[in-house]
Every structure is written in structure tokens, then in C-alpha cells.
Amino acid sequence: MTILEDLQWRGAINQQTDEEGLEKLLDEKSVSLYCGVDPTADSMHIGHLIPFMVLKRFQMAGHRPVILIGGATGSIGDPSGRTSERQLQSMDQIRHNADKLIAQMKKLFEAGSENGIHLVNNYDWWQGMGVLDFLRDFGKEFNINTMLAKDVVASRLETGISFTEFTYQIIQSVDFLHLFQNEDVQLQVGGADQWGNITAGLDLIRKKEGAEAKAFGLTIPLLLKADGTKFGKSAEGAVWLDPEKTSPYEFYQFWLNQDDRDVIHYLKYFTFLSKEEIEALEEKVKTEPHKREAQRTLAQEMTRFVHSQEDLEEAEKISEALFSGNIQDLTARQIEQGFQHVPSSTAPKQDIGLVEFLVDVTNIEPSRRQAREDIKNGAIYIKGERVQDTDYTVTEKDSFDGQYIIVRRGKKKYFLVHLVEA
Template sequence: MSILKELEWRGAINQQTNAEGLEKLLSEKAVGLYCGVDPTGDSMHIGHLIPFMILKRFQLAGHKPLVVIGGATGSIGDPSGRNSERTLQTMETIQENARKLTAQMDKLFLKGDVEASGFRIVNNYDWLSEFSLLGFLRDYGKHFNVNQMLAKDVVASRLEFGISFTEFTYQILQSIDFHHLFKSENIQVQIGGADQWGNITAGLDFIRRVEGSEAEAYGFTIPLMLKSDGTKFGKSAGGAIWLDPEQTTPYEFYQFWLNQQDGDVVKFLKYFTFLSIEEIETLEKEVAEQPHLRNGQKHLAEEITRFVHGQEALDEALLITEALFTGNVKDLSTKQIAEGFKNMPHYTAPRVAQNLAIWLVDIGLISSRRQAREFVQNGAISINGDKIADLDFEISPEHAIGERYIIVRRGKKNYYLVTFED
């Protein structure tokens, strides 16, 4: 099966400029492809990841992927997907974001070794920053018809709300990128999200206008990712799921994928893993016949966590998950506790020894001493994984994991993290 046919099976192609021509080109030689991301933030989230995973698939199929960090385009703002102007960031912020995104891409795709990876990362600031205003208008502006630019969805959707000249020119800059890479890097294919169709086709038009109608360049977009309930994919109750482990811990990242609905998991296995068609079809059958086992979710969470964060981070996420499921939390490190309990209820306790039932009320975890005594007496309270049923039990800083944390479990599912004051 060709790579395009596989992408179609995975549901990963939305629009193509010339499917037959691209299929033929890909069958004849190793082809250069690119996808870009603007440094509007200091980390990508999982919604950004899809087109870059497609680049990875092309790499595995023997092609030549390239990533463009938009140090220049990010300074003016892409108008697509918004009804208002972006707030312009300082060049210092953009450059710092570009540095962080480059490091993130390196971790995902280069692994610190450009030669072995076959991937390359470039920054469009390196060539776009060299233009003068008059050079830009004379050498490039003349090739873009305003009527055609207005007809592009990326601009037309903004006309009701208004669009600045700055954001209006975004498609010109992205077109220059495509032409520059076509000439200097032999890049013939651009990949982007569904909202990038107008920018991609503008680039193809520009290449053919400058290089001739026979110039072989192609583009395709990926579909907008929606969940089975029709809502936009990529957010949790706490906000975006970031690739930066400081913003979304590997445990949180793993749990996000583990908790996907049965109606979504097969689609996400196709998008976000490099499992074979046969492996995914086997998991699809298991999801349908034995959904309670959640094998699809487990494979999805493990594959994507390993890809983004590495095996060691996955192992830690699995360890925390197992500890919380079984209640055997005493062997967790303070780092693992901080990661696993980041979004659980937190309480603070003074560094003194105290009767457990009174302590639970004084720190605010339980509302009354009568209720606290009932919980203890009925064996509903565990401290660091050990069930406590002794009403005379005294808790002290000596019980703290790493001299800092007490993990309280009430019943089977309710966890609380208590931190002793410094």
C-alpha cells in the first residue's frame, strides 16, 4: 500500500491539489516535504502534532521531511481560524519561542542527530528578514492579485470582522516560504491543517507563476480533528494538552489518552500511532468485543506517550497509574507524587504529631470529627497506602514520604495530597 493510500485509510487527508500527480511523484523518488509552525507560544499542543506525525510517516517511507519554524511569519500572525487580530508579540518573545519549539522538534524527530534522523529544521526568519520593503513589493507583491487573495477562505472569513494589511500579507509570506524551499531545498510538497488550504494553494500558484506551469509542486491538508460527540479535539477540562512536560506532565499526558472514549480510540490510533494497519484492526475488534479491557486506550496512551516523552517517562506514568489504581503509593518518589497528584485536592499540615481523626478535620480534609472517626473506624482511610482503623493512631512528619508528602486515600477512588509546611 502506498503512503497516500495508507494516509487515506487513516483518515488523515482532507484536500489534495493533485492526488494522481502526487501519487506518481512519490512512487518515482524520495520527495522533499515540509510543514510549518509559528512560534506564537513556547510549546506545541497535541493539535499541532498531527501534520508533523504525517511528516514522520513520510520519513519512514523513505522521503525527506523538513520542518519550518515561523520566526518571521509568527511575527505578523496567521489570520486563519480567528475572528480578530492577533496581539503582536515582541521579537524577543518570538525568538525565545522559536528556540523552544526548535528544541521540541529536535526531541521529537532529530533526537540530536540530523544525519541519522533524515529530518531538518529551518527558521523562515533566516530568509524573510533579508527583504527590504521595496524589494518585497516589487519582487513579490506584483505576483499576487488582491481579488484572488480576498477570495481565499483564510481572508474571506475575516472580512466581516476586519483584517489588517499585516495579517492580509500572511499568505504572501507563506508562499515565499514554499518557493524558497522549492528552489533551495528541492521541497515539492507542503502539508498543513485544514485551515491552511488557502495559504498552500497561494504558494503553489506563486511557484508556477515564477517557475512555469510545469513546476511540480503539491499540497494537501489534514482534516479538522473532532471527537465522536462533535466537539473539537485537543483540550481537557484543565485546558490544552501540551507537549512540554513542564506544562502537561507525562502522567497527565498518558492519562488524557487513556481516558478517551471507545467511539474515538480507533480514529486516534490511526492518527497518533505508528502501529500497522493489521495491529489497529486487531485492536478495533477488541474495542468492539471487549471494551471493558480498554486495550485500545492502553495501546494509544503508551504509543503516543513514548513518542512524545520517551520510554523512561512512559515507565514513570505507568508506575504512577498502577500505584494509584492499587493504592500502593508508598514507593513513589516525591517527583512522581508531585506529577501524579498535580490536579488532585491539596492540603497543608503543620509539622506536629496529632491524632489522625482530629488531623483530618484540622487540615480541612473532612468537615467534622464525628465523620472523621467514622471513616477511620470503618477502615475507609489509608495513609500512604496503609489502611488505618485505629482511632488512637497519631500521624506525624515521620510518616511523610520524602519528609514532605502524606497521601490520604478515602474509600477506593478519593485521593488527597497533604504537604507538611516547611
């Protein structure tokens, strides 16, 4: 199966500018291709990963990926998919965000390896360009009527678009030309909303380099969930690649909790499993859906790819501990990940009677009478151990590394208590 055939099977191709020409080029030689991301935040989220997974597949097929960090384009704002102007950031913030994105890309794409990525920042070639040079050398190559007809601009005309965001299409086109001329890049990959920008870049290349210039564009479909909503968010918001923003455990859980109707689609998009492996998992979704083997495989593959094998093992350990209730062996770091979104309170680092601890200190129980009743009935667990003695004293030995105490009431209701100096 060729790389394009594999992408078609995975449902990862939306549009191509010249399918036959690109297929012939890929048969002839190893090709340089690029995809870009603007540093509008200091981490990518999983929605950003979609075109970069395609770039990774090209890399694995022997081609050379170039990743463009949009230090210049990120400073003006991409109108794609937006109904209002983007809030501009300071250049210091953009540089900080760019450094963080570069670190993520190096990890995902094995920078420095024989077939690793080449990273570029378009600020490097835009910072010295004057407005007159820009207008003379490039502005005259773009027809306003053609630009207005592009979906990315046309969708904004009713609400309005600034000249700043209007020029984004020209700047991205110049980026493609620059990479074509200086990095031998012949293919640009992007999301479905980038089609207008990509085709504008191809037009510019042919005006500057001649009609026979071999350059191509490929876009990825907008990824929707089975219920029709946009893919990429959890109940808590965006699912980030930065473990400080979305912990590996939360990341693992996001993939583990995918709908049966979506999981095979995501296995095709986001994992490097073979067609045979995915089809075997698809059969298990039909015959043994309760085992959720496809979801578990998806969660394992993605957590290992984005984070590490160690992070995957830790996420699975936390998941198993929470499922079984045997949390005693978790570390404070694992407690932070697994109990990040449960009700929380604080308590002093001192010995406190259990009833007082549950009622007066943490408000876990509404009254002393209810607290005593729940304790006697075996509904209260401290650090995973059932406590039925109303005279029990909570001490630092009940904590995780002197930082947290976990209280469970009933089968599933957990509470996280942060210990502070008395």
C-alpha cells in the same frame, strides 16, 4: 501500500492539489517536503501534532522532512481559524518559543540521523527584506480579489482583518518559494485551514519558476471527536508535549480515556502500528470493550513517542498504584504527577495528632466528631495504609520524601498535603 495509500487508509488526507502528479513524483525519487509551526507558545500541543505525524510517515517512507519554525510569520499572526487579531508577542519571546519548539522537533524527528529532519526558521530570510523589495518582488504577484476569496480571509471580512494578518498569505507563499528554490522542497503539508495559503504558494512558485514547476500541496482533515467537538483538549485544557505543562502521566491518561468511538481513528492518525495491528484492536473494541486494549495501546504508543519508554513505565506505575490504592512505593515526583488535580492543602513538618491534622490543619474533615467516626470506621488511609486509631500521630515517616502526605477518605477521595517548614 504506498505512502499516499497508507495516508488514505488512515483518513489523513483532506485535499491534494494534484494526486496523480504527486503519486508519480513519489514513485520516482525521495522528495523533500515541509510543514511549518509558528512559535506562538513555548510548546506544541497535541493538535499541532496532526500534520507532523504525516511528515513523520513520509520520513519513515524514505523522504526528507523540512520543518519550518515561523520566527517571521509568528511575529505577525496567522488569521487561520481565528475570529479576532492575535495578540502580538515581543521578538525576545518569539525567539525563546522558537528555541523550545526546535528542541521538541529534534526529539520527535531524530535530528542528526541519516534521514533526520532539516530545521529552518523563516526569520532568517525575512529579517533583511525591506518593505519596498517585498512589495516590488512579491506584492505585485498577488491579486487582491483572489486573496479575498480565500476561505482564511473571507471568514474574517465581516469582523475585520488587519493588513498585517492579511499579508500572512503572501509571506507563507514566499516561504514555499524559498524552500522550493533553496531546499528542493516540492510538497507542503498542512491542516485543512491552510489550503488557501498552500495554493497561493503554488501559484507564486509557478509564476516565478514557470508553469511546469513540480510543486504540490496536501492538507489533513480537521480532527473531530465522535460527539462533534474539536479534538485536542482535556478537562484541564490543552494537552501539551512539554512535560512541565502536561506531565507524562496526564498525557498517558488523556489517551487512555478516549471514547470507544474515537480510539481506532486516533490509532490510525497518531501511531505507526500496521493496518493488521489496528484492525485486530478494532475487533477487540467490538468484542471486548471492557478491556480497553485499544486505548491502552494508544496511550502506550503516544507516551513512548512523545516522551520516552521510561516516562511510559512511570505513567503506568502511577496508574496502577492509583487504581489499586497501593501508593506506598511511589516517589515524590510520581506523587506530583498522579495527584496534581486532587484537593490540596499544606501542613507543617512536625508531629500532629491525626484528628487535629484532618480537621484543623488540612480541613479534610468538617469536624472532630466526623473525623473520629471515619477513622474508627476504617475510612481514612495515610500513605495507602488504613488508620483506625484516633490517637495516631502523623509524622514525617508518613510522607513521600518529606514533601507530601497523601490522605485517602473512603474508596476514591484523595487529598494531597504539601509539607512546609514549621
